[in-house]
Amino acid sequence: MKPTHVLRAYIPGAGPEGKARYLTVGTLFTRPDGTPVVKLDCVPTDGRWQGWVNAYPWESREKAATEEKKSAAKPDLSDDDIPF
Numbered sequence: 001m002k003p004t005h006v007l008r009a010y011i012p013g014a015g016p017e018g019k020a021r022y023l024t025v026g027t028l029f030t031r032p033d034g035t036p037v038v039k040l041d042c043v044p045t046d047g048r049w050q051g052w053v054n055a056y057p058w059e060s061r062e063k064a065a066t067e068e069k070k071s072a073a074k075p076d077l078s079d080d081d082i083p084f
Contacts, residue, residue: 001029001037005055009044028055 005028015021026040 001031003027003058004030004036005058007038007040007053007055009049009053011044011046011049013048022054025053027058 006024007026007028008022009025010020010022012020023042023044025042025044026038029037029039031037
């Protein structure tokens, strides 16, 4: 089975300074016959959680990590004034 989506729960007021945050709670997979299956890693027990879980495409997560590595690996020094 291949992971297709990451599952995140929205928890209002759980972050620093009372800000809302997302907690990764599991992964959505697709079986060879096309049916979805969920693997839960955790379940929020905070009383502020309203029971909703959002599914975000797994590919966008991989692309973001790849792009972040590329930008960190090649800094633009073309206009650098330091002589060494």
